[in-house]
């Protein structure tokens with residue numbers, strides 16, 4: 093049994109990320125936080141615990157990256173100046189057509205290194221080569237919700253029919269893990285978008301999601317053109333269309349939602365759709381700014397993701413929540429929207445709820461997913477408001493440690509589960525090879 097006490101200068105605690113404990117201890121036994129409080133008050137609970145001193149650090153609930161395509165690390169920087177459709181058809185899909193399962197494994201491993209170094213405990217993924225990503229999750233000991241991607245023409249399985257059959261078999265073979273409540277690995281299903289997946293397959297997706305009680309992770313209303321084309325063709329918004337197909341009886345994780353129209357707000361609220369907000373990717377592809385402050389006003393759940401590295405180009409959730417906060421203040425023309433603790437919450441505790449755990453990502457009696465930031469940089473002083481320091485002054489380069497499910501994956505900036513040198517060497521060679529093949 094592992095028993096650890098971490099002493100910190102500050103602890104940001106509570107589901108709303110608005111409680112601050114100065115000079116605090118976090119007591120962890122196995123994978124759970126048993127007690128949190130002032131160092132003096134916690135002394136009576138500390139017996140043979142290993143002591144980790146972080147008295148120039150702040151502990152926060154670990155980040156969750158709520159929307160990504162992890163092996164896309166291999167595509168980092170291949171196209172920084174295209175609109176979504178050209179970017180997808182001229183760069184991303186041609187690159188991916190050369191990928192193998194082993195390539196995806198190393199791409200995802202590089203992504204896992206990056207997540208860990210950025211203090212991210214878990215990620216929600218939508219990609220093909222799901223077995224390769226799953227292997228990385230097991231090795232890295234990160235938390236993940238893996239949603240195998242469904243569309244026509246994946247490099248792994250080709251036609252949508254073959255991809256569908258592969259997904260069906262895969263989910264069936266993971267049925268036991270799906271039933272495990274506390275597993276680090278969770279599964280969903282990822283139809284790419286209502287405009288790329290035909291109706292008959294969306295209906296099959298709905299059926300299988302209901303059968304296994306798993307979420308549907310789908311891109312929704314990412315660009316203005318996509319929504320207007322869709323409305324012309326179907327006389328419905330993408331969400332109204334999914335409602336008509338009865339897909340919304342399942343848990344929907346809707347990436348982007350930049351252009352809600354028609355009855356979309358009402359639908360999101362009625363069916364408890366969770367919006368996966370990716371502000372930097374939406375800016376980079378000139379897609380737009382999702383009206384997150386309105387979603388929050390209407391009590392629609394919002395969590396933050398980075399999207400894949402091809403459109404971001406990093407997996408840094410802290411950067412993303414900061415961008416989200418700045419953009420919403422601009423969009424609402426009101427600096428009071430997205431208060432500091434709310435911005436932190438949509439990058440941390442709100443995301444951890446999607447993993448279906450009773451309590452995780454909160455620094456109180458809960459499963460221990462914790463990120464520790466060093467306060468040694470000049471930009472961390474003075475500490476007039478520690479939540480403000482984390483949100484607006486810190487950088488992911490300050491991340492000193494990451495604990496997931498009670499275990500250190502990153503300890504004093506050293507990886508505990510992955511071989512960084514080897515992964516960087518392998519993934520760099522793979523990217524070079526694919527770019528060379530694309531030019532032929």
Ligand SMILES: [Zn+2]
Pocket residue numbers: 159160161311347399400
């Ligand atoms: Zn995406």
